[in-house]
Amino acid sequence: MTYLIPALIVGGCGVLAGVLLTVAAKIFHVEVDERIEKISGALPQANCGACGYAGCADYASAIVEKGIPTNLCRPGGADAAGKIAAILGTAAADVVPMVAVVHCNGDCNATQRTFVFTGVKSCKAVKRFYSGDGMCKYGCIGLGDCAAVCEHDAIRFENGIAKIDPALCGACGQCAKVCPNNLITIKPLDKHIDVLCSSADNGKATKLNCRNGCIGCRICEKKCPNGAIFVNDFHASIDYNKCTGCGACMEACPVKAIHTCEK
């Protein structure tokens, strides 16, 4: 009896509470569109925010309620867009696969450190300290703030600079947000020509600091048949809407600052 009565009392309270809640749930029932849950399941649940919504669940409800395009999920890519379209019963929207790229090629062979930083191992911390420890103040610091936030484990460090593995990259853009030098951009995967330098120093200063830097000579601008490459702030940038990937700029570049990531 010493055990029975307490058990009965607590159990009774529990059952009573359960019944009450069931009744309340029936009275205050809210219709939830079941497609939202299905779409949420089709999304990769990375909650990266690359689509412009607070998370996968938020994007899912925006698709159903506001008719937002289904192809905004970058980590999910064509796969997720196809599944979402199947759930909604619409034609699958085209997905341009995207990838992140680090616009710096200043590895250990090309440039040097000006001092040894022994503080917190973070690019942001080094950047605060005399604008970074590299000779070039615009290049990759190489302590891996980007790799730390990458949910796809796509960032490796080769010879002191970050390299992104296109096969693993989800193009969510988290790395681009944390890079203190803003070296990382998101670009279409099939456009394989990249300028791997972001130095805004003039040609002479860049040349002194780094052997792989873009000196802003504008030869690529003249050689490009499509007008897709232009020099601004002493380094070249590519307009991916116009670039056809012909490689004329790459061949013409006197400092070999333009590279192709095509295997």
Place this chain on the structure above:
Amino acid sequence: MKSLMVILLSAMLTDNFVLSKFMGICPFLGVSKKLDSATGMGIAVTFVMMCATLVTYPIHHGILVPNDLEYFDTVVFILVIALFVQLVETMLKKCIPSLYKSLGVYLPLITTNCAVLGVTVLNIDNSYSFGESMINALGGGLGFMLALVIFSGVRRKLEYADIPETFKGVPSTLIAASIVSVSFMGFSGLFS
């Protein structure tokens, strides 16, 4: 009548759950960013406190004490509180979805809000009568809301203040909370 007023005001001011007893700090810091969600949270907590007291007092004196089961207080009280929190949640989801969204995870967290459990247990510990317990719960809830509303005003000012990088965010919020708490110390001795 006089003693009821004293209980109400002391629960609100001198023994304010958040600022003097340091109970329920988590929603105090979490939901005080905006005035409307702070008020909503205050009303929800007050409602849960009142309902929980309404039910736990008879349970304690009617069922648990006659059977010598006072040691079950905590278990049963938590059960009752969880029930009312769930009830509030379903009601809010139906009636005020925007408030439901802005409260977020802090709404189910009322279940583990020690201020709510604190009210019900303190009622028993102080051997209040039923009426006194209800007044104490009301005062506790209103005091909680008062703290949240005052602090949401402070935080709005903080947002526009030029704070050194090191103190931005949580540190400045905690310092501001301690200063508000110090100001509530001014009420001590009001009813002694």
